Amino acid sequence: SLGSLQLPDEQDIRAVVAPDQTSIYTFSPQRFAIWDARVDIDPVSPQPTIAIETPGNDPDEVIISPNRLTAIMSELNGERDVLELNTGRILAMLPASPGNTPDFRYSGDGRRFARFLNETTIRVQTSNTARPVADITVPEGARFYELDHTGSRLATVDHEKVDLLSVSSNDPAIAPLQHELDVTAIAFDRAAIRLVTATMDGTIHTWDIHTGRRNSSYLVPLRSIDSIRFSPDGKLLHLHNTRGDDLIIDAKTGETIAEPGGSWVMSDDWSTIISGSDPSRLQISRTDASV
Numbered sequence: 001s002l003g004s005l006q007l008p009d010e011q012d013i014r015a016v017v018a019p020d021q022t023s024i025y026t027f028s029p030q031r032f033a034i035w036d037a038r039v040d041i042d043p044v045s046p047q048p049t050i051a052i053e054t055p056g057n058d059p060d061e062v063i064i065s066p067n068r069l070t071a072i073m074s075e076l077n078g079e080r081d082v083l084e085l086n087t088g089r090i091l092a093m094l095p096a097s098p099g100n101t102p103d104f105r106y107s108g109d110g111r112r113f114a115r116f117l118n119e120t121t122i123r124v125q126t127s128n129t130a131r132p133v134a135d136i137t138v139p140e141g142a143r144f145y146e147l148d149h150t151g152s153r154l155a156t157v158d159h160e161k162v163d164l165l166s167v168s169s170n171d172p173a174i175a176p177l178q179h180e181l182d183v184t185a186i187a188f189d190r191a192a193i194r195l196v197t198a199t200m201d202g203t204i205h206t207w208d209i210h211t212g213r214r215n216s217s218y219l220v221p222l223r224s225i226d227s228i229r230f231s232p233d234g235k236l237l238h239l240h241n242t243r244g245d246d247l248i249i250d251a252k253t254g255e256t257i258a259e260p261g262g263s264w265v266m267s268d269d270w271s272t273i274i275s276g277s278d279p280s281r282l283q284i285s286r287t288d289a290s291v
Contacts, residue, residue, distance in 0.1 A: 014059035018086065019068050023049070025085050027059040032073070034088060050088040054081075063103070067110030070127045080104070082113075082130050092130035105147050108190060112151030124151060124167050134167050148188040153209065155195060157183045162197060164209060174212040179205065187228035187237075189251075196237065196251070198225040204237070204254060218254035222247050231270040236287060238266075248273075248287060257287050 014027040017037070024035040026048075033048035056076035063072040070091070071083045078096030083089070097103065098118050106113045112133060114124045120140050124133040124147070138145070142156035142163075153173055154165045162177040181199040188195055188209070195207045202223045206216045220239065227240040236257060239247045248258040248270075260266075264275035273285050 012059050014062060016064055016068060016085075023086065025068075025071075027054075027057065027062045027071075027073070029057055029059070030055065032057070032083065032088060034086070052088045063106065065106045065110035065113070065127055066108060069110060072104050072113065080115075082127070084128070091128070092125075094130075105145060107147040107151030108149030108188065109151075112147060114145070114147055114151075114154065122154065122156075124154070134170060136165055136167060136170050138165065139163055144186075146186050146188060148192045148209075149190050150192065153188070153192065155186055155188070157186060159183070162186060162195070164195070164212075174209065177205075177207055177212060177214075185225045185228045185239075187230055189230045189234045190232065191234060194234070196228055196230070198228055198239070200224060204239075204249075206251070216252070220247060220249060220254055221256070231287075232268075233270075236270055238270075258285060 012029060016025045018025065022038055024037050026033045026035065032052045032054050034050040035048050054073060057073050061074040065071065069085055071085055073081045073083055075081065080094040081090050082092040082094065084091055094115065097116050104113055104115045111127050112124055113127055114122050117123050117135065120138055122136045122138055122145065124136065125131060126133060136154055138156045139158055141158045143158060145154060145156040147154055152167050154167055156163045159182050160179045162183055164173040166173045179197065179199055181201055183197050184200050185198040186195060193209065195209045197205045202220050202225065204218055204220055205214055207214055222239050222241050222245060224242045225239050226242050229238040230251065235251055237249050237251045239249065246260050247256060249256055258273055260273055260275045262275055264273060266273050270287055273287065275283050
């Protein structure tokens with residue numbers, strides 16, 4: 001156990017453990033703070049290693065990079081700060097996203113992020129310096145998008161159509177991927193070989209992103225899916241829908257592996273799930289068998 005942080009003057013706190021597990025980052029409407037996880041923290045007068053005032057920051061709108069090295073924080077006026085987490089240094093201050101365009105997206109490895117400059121242009125930038133990498137022209141009407149693991153490809157969604165674009169050349173990587181119904185979520189695998197898409201009726205499609213061939217399709221017992229994630233080894237998928245339901249499935253067959261309910265967390269390697277709707281009882285299970 002790393003102990004506990006008692007911060008009586010702060011509410012709506014979001015906490016993240018650093019990759020090396022030596023620090024804890026906390027976000028609140030008042031400040032961003034870094035805490036040393038290797039020492040006992042005074043419960044009466046807790047003092048962080050670094051604290052930066054962030055009045056009006058919404059912890060729910062903080063976007064943390066997958067490698068937990070940077071984060072993008074919102075301000076009251078809609079502008080965003082790109083923050084280096086281990087130092088608290090602000091790398092860049094970015095203008096608010098135009099209109100109703102989708103929010104920022106990180107690549108799977110966290111080394112790049114993307115944002116809309118206008119309704120038809122997405123800028124890809126490095127996470128550690130916020131240096132622009134490329135401006136990508138996307139089809140008009142794109143409702144949301146995702147970067148692949150390294151930030152070298154971009155997939156945009158416009159109702160039943162998914163376009164795959166090359167970040168380096170600003171050209172279509174393959175022909176558009178057509179669906180029978182509106183696409184509600186997409187995800188690249190870590191190896192940048194497969195793209196998984198979900199349609200509004202709960203159908204999951206797997207595509208070869210080099211050829212555009214549809215490798216498989218299956219229906220899952222979850223509708224209105226708004227988020228998909230691959231496990232690190234690419235064998236499992238985590239599906240989440242607009243009602244807050246979650247499902248862990250076999251990526252190849254669609255077989256249900258787990259249906260975590262209530263509050264739950266999963267280990268970084270996806271091998272273990274801890275869940276519980278009863279405050280006095282936690283259930284620990286593995287994604288290959290219950291224990």
